[in-house]
Amino acid sequence: GAVVSQHPSRVICKSGTSVKIECRSLDFQATTMFWYRQFPKQSLMLMATSNEGSKATYEQGVEKDKFLINHASLTLSTLTVTSAHPEDSSFYICSARDPTGPTDTQYFGPGTRLTVL
Amino acid sequence: DQQVKQNSPSLSVQEGRISILNCDYTNSMFDYFLWYKKYPAEGPTFLISISSIKDKNEDGRFTVFLNKSAKHLSLHIVPSQPGDSAVYFCAASKNTGTASKLTFGTGTRLQVTL
Helix, strand or coil, X not given: XXXXXXXXXXXXXXXXXXXXXXXXXXXXXXXXXXXXXXXXXXXXXXXXXXXXXXCCEECCCCCCCCEEEEEEECCEEEEEECCCCHHHCEEEEEEEECCCCCCCCEEECCCEEEEEC | CCCEECCCCEEEEECCCCEEEEEEECCCXXXXXXXXXXXXXXXXXXXXXXXXCCCXXXXXXXXXXXXXXXXXXXXXXXXXXXXXXXXXXXXXXXXXXXXXXXXXXCCEEEXXXX
């Protein structure tokens, strides 16, 4: 199946700093990638849809100036958490849709655990 | 507003028996449904999907059933194996043919015992 990678897998940072998370589709080109956040024992919540070559579409309640998304190529999307605070600590997961695969099937990266001190 | 619900937070099944995980949805516009398996600190892994034009899809030990009138789907795993122990999420989308957004349920933790 399609492979999606994320880097880093785990990051600890001080409050006020910015953190960049990379999401890559390794064996397919993804025009659309998605960013999710999961709090402990809760469901995956969609944050934004990342479209290659255009601005990301953010879900209601997600601050676009705080969670900067860049989808510069067909295999890479980045999420930057700016001025991170402890409440941003969470598990961030990206996904990508393989356009050659089953309709609407998204393949997920392994996730990034962000801890803000 | 939780549009996709998994009312059983956990399920324990003996090895070799059938595991049945349930999912209900409220949005009648959903027309594509997926099941994902997730281990702690990992991303979800796609298991199986079903389009609303079907009522059953089978792949090896995994079968998904869709009852559109009841807005209900279920995942059957038979026979269950210890390696199946994980959290299972159902997800739904609308408007197939595009990179549609997925709406996830809250997950059911399956434990397969020896």
